[in-house]
Amino acid sequence: MELKLEDFRREYTQAGLDRQDLDDNPLVQFGRWMDQTIESGIPDPNAMTVATVDSTGQPSQRIVLLKNLDDRGFVFYTNLRSRKAQDLQQNPKISLHFPWYFLERQVKVCGVVEPLSTSEVLKYFISRPRESQLGAWASQQSRPISSRELLMR
Ligand SMILES: Cc1cc2nc3c(=O)[nH]c(=O)nc-3n(C[C@H](O)[C@H](O)[C@H](O)COP(=O)(O)O)c2cc1C
Numbered sequence: 359m360e361l362k363l364e365d366f367r368r369e370y371t372q373a374g375l376d377r378q379d380l381d382d383n384p385l386v387q388f389g390r391w392m393d394q395t396i397e398s399g400i401p402d403p404n405a406m407t408v409a410t411v412d413s414t415g416q417p418s419q420r421i422v423l424l425k426n427l428d429d430r431g432f433v434f435y436t437n438l439r440s441r442k443a444q445d446l447q448q449n450p451k452i453s454l455h456f457p458w459y460f461l462e463r464q465v466k467v468c469g470v471v472e473p474l475s476t477s478e479v480l481k482y483f484i485s486r487p488r489e490s491q492l493g494a495w496a497s498q499q500s501r502p503i504s505s506r507e508l509l510m511r
Pocket residue numbers: 402405418419420421422423424434435436437440441442443499500
């Protein structure tokens with residue numbers, strides 16, 4: 359199979375990055391760029407890659423939706439029995455990546471994860487559409503399912 363990936367190239371001609379245009383607070387700057395990403399009209403503007411590392415040092419990544427941003431940091435929701443959650447229980451170091459290459463930019467975040475309070479999680483769960491609530495209940499994340507029928511039931 360020949361993919362000819364070498365032939366994909368383009369000129370990066372959008373505005374450059376100037377220190378004087380950057381806010382001193384990286385979270386404020388991030389919010390500005392998130393607004394621009396939303397305005398661009400791409401699907402799932404809040405999608406980010408979440409990287410974790412398991413007990414053997416093996417990194418792994420997956421797409422997760424950013425659901426909030428405040429002074430404490432970046433908020434996402436996931437199943438606490440998932441592979442990522444198990445990784446993070448053993449090693450709370452985490453990296454997020456926002457691949458906004460269509461705007462000729464990307465944002466990388468490195469830090470440690472902290473669980474949200476039960477009341478915050480419940481508030482979010484209650485706010486979700488019924489189908490999403492059922493999906494979250496039914497899905498044992500990161501594990502194979504024996505049949506589609508079982509999942510649908
Ligand atoms: C567009 C998109 C959005 C997703 N959003 C979430 C999310 O917000 N939370 C989540 O746990 N999984 C989300 N997933 C599923 C994850 O990518 C992943 O498959 C799942 O969380 C299991 O990952 P793990 O086995 O590495 O823990 C999303 C997948 C896609 C493609």
